Amino acid sequence: MENLVFLKLNKNSIKKVRSHFPIFEAHPNLVYLDNAATTQRAKSVVAAQSQFDLYENANIHRGIYDLSNQATQKFENTRTKIAQFLSSNNANTVAFTQGTTASINIVAQSFLAPKLKFGDNIVTTIMEHHANFIPWQMLAQKYQIELRIVPMDKNGDLDLIQLKSLIDRKTQLLAVSHISNTLGTIHPIDEIIGIAKSSEIPVLVDAAQSACHFEIGVDPLNCDFLTFSGHKMFGPFGVGILQVSEKYVEDMIPYNFGGGIIENVQIKKTNFRNFPHNLDAGTPNVSGVIGLAAALKFISEIGKSNMESHINKLTLLALDQLSQVSGIEIIGNPKKRIGIISFNLKNIHPHDVASFLNKDGIALRAGTHCTQPLLSAMGLHATARVSFSIYNNEEDINTLIVSLKELMKFWS
Numbered sequence: 223m224e225n226l227v228f229l230k231l232n233k234n235s236i237k238k239v240r241s242h243f244p245i246f247e248a249h250p251n252l253v254y255l256d257n258a259a260t261t262q263r264a265k266s267v268v269a270a271q272s273q274f275d276l277y278e279n280a281n282i283h284r285g286i287y288d289l290s291n292q293a294t295q296k297f298e299n300t301r302t303k304i305a306q307f308l309s310s311n312n313a314n315t316v317a318f319t320q321g322t323t324a325s326i327n328i329v330a331q332s333f334l335a336p337k338l339k340f341g342d343n344i345v346t347t348i349m350e351h352h353a354n355f356i357p358w359q360m361l362a363q364k365y366q367i368e369l370r371i372v373p374m375d376k377n378g379d380l381d382l383i384q385l386k387s388l389i390d391r392k393t394q395l396l397a398v399s400h401i402s403n404t405l406g407t408i409h410p411i412d413e414i415i416g417i418a419k420s421s422e423i424p425v426l427v428d429a430a431q432s433a434c435h436f437e438i439g440v441d442p443l444n445c446d447f448l449t450f451s452g453h454k455m456f457g458p459f460g461v462g463i464l465q466v467s468e469k470y471v472e473d474m475i476p477y478n479f480g481g482g483i484i485e486n487v488q489i490k491k492t493n494f495r496n497f498p499h500n501l502d503a504g505t506p507n508v509s510g511v512i513g514l515a516a517a518l519k520f521i522s523e524i525g526k527s528n529m530e531s532h533i534n535k536l537t538l539l540a541l542d543q544l545s546q547v548s549g550i551e552i553i554g555n556p557k558k559r560i561g562i563i564s565f566n567l568k569n570i571h572p573h574d575v576a577s578f579l580n581k582d583g584i585a586l587r588a589g590t591h592c593t594q595p596l597l598s599a600m601g602l603h604a605t606a607r608v609s610f611s612i613y614n615n616e617e618d619i620n621t622l623i624v625s626l627k628e629l630m631k632f633w634s
Contacts, residue, residue, distance in 0.1 A: 236532070236613065242264050242265050243264060243613055244265060246613070252583050255608040255614070256608075256609060258561070261453065261611050263458070267513045271516075274508065274509045281508075282294040282506070297511055299515075300512060304316050304518065309439045315467065315468060317465075317501045318498075318502070320460055321459075323451075325462055325463065326357055326428065326449055328477060329447050329464065332477040337394060337473075338367055343369070343370050343393050344358045344362060344367065345389055345393055347398055348595055349409075350397070351399065351428065351593060353428070358397060370388040370393075378553070379557055385414065389417065389421050389423055391421070393418075395423065395426060396423050396424070396425045398427060400428065400429045400436065400438070402593075403431050404564055404593045404597070405559065408432075408560055411427065424446040427449070429449060429450045431561070431562070433450035434529055434612075435527075435529040437526065439465065447464065447467070448465040455518075456521070457517030458510040466498075472496075472497070474497040475500070476494050476500045481504060482502045533612070534560050534561075536619065540622070543619055543620075543623045544563065547626050549567050550565055550567055550568075562610075563608050565607075566606065567629065570633055579629070583621075586606060586608050587606070587609070588604060
């Protein structure tokens with residue numbers, strides 16, 4: 223693939239990036255603003271998967287023949303590349319999963335559940351995706367412990383004073399997202415983690431919305447568990463990662479049983495491999511993992527700082543333009559926001575907004591965005607949501623604004 227690194231963000235450089243996404247050739251009028259749900263697939267990702275599927279396919283591990291050994295090497299090399307992407311030299315801190323949701327549930331069942339006892343508590347926030355809320359809610363109900371919820375203020379920022387008051391010696395985990403998938407709030411993650419660490423509380427960070435454009439990893443963030451999904455960073459569906467700090471890798475016990483995770487099996491006893499291999503029961507999504515490696519390479523060639531700068535520019539432009547649409551309410555006004563904006567139009571349901579905009583080729587999300595507790599706290603039933611990525615441009619925002627203004631005229 224040609225070098226994508228660019229030092230100056232302009233129309234030509236974004237056009238160059240867009241050329242790596244064939245969907246925009248197939249649908250030239252597509253204005254894709256649903257990137258918080260899933261990004262489009264880069265050509266290099268599909269090519270890497272196809273190369274493996276068509277010419278290199280074999281089951282990994284345990285194979286004696288060349289094709290299997292080569293597949294195993296590619297698979298494990300990806301683990302190393304992901305560790306490097308996360309600023310780590312230890313590939314054995316990285317487990318492959320089906321995505322962020324699976325990763326969080328693994329932490330819940332493999333790490334946390336065996337430790338819980340009556341009187342304990344788990345702390346999460348009102349702003350979490352259901353995937354980082356329901357697993358803790360289920361543990362709280364099953365083990366009769368307390369789930370404590372950090373509230374937010376009216377602007378959509380977490381109340382860190384309340385966070386401090388909710389953590390105590392019985393807190394077993396703090397689970398928090400890096401960026402809100404509904405409001406786009408960038409949480410002050412260093413400060414949040416610091417509060418938990420001052421009480422020696424393990425921290426899980428849901429980095430699904432930040433992995434593309436922020437420096438992340440258990441070491442850079444000083445957290446203990448970190449998760450993200452491939453499909454939100456130009457990669458395949460059905461693959462993600464769980465990174466665990468070296469402090470807790472030995473606490474990760476098998477939760478899903480089968481081949482691939484064992485040292486030996488006897489009639490009355492089974493000995494398991496160490497993390498991360500003790501989570502790899504069954505045949506993994508090998509081509510998906512290889513596609514994920516290609517996605518990380520794509521991101522690295524563009525540069526995370528370039529992505530952050532471009533998406534931040536689009537966010538500010540969109541906020542300014544949206545504020546000029548009659549009857550619009552932009553949801554939340556956090557201190558820091560990137561890439562995601564939720565809004566409502568007066569007397570128009572978000573589903574109707576999305577349907578109307580679809581006629582102009584605009585793809586956006588309408589609903590609760592898997593954050594019903596958040597919307598309930600704000601007195602809302604649903605919102606329309608736009609979210610940006612590296613291939614979006616100013617023309618996309620112009621098209622959005624024109625269509626919204628047409629909708630308001632049509633509805634009035």
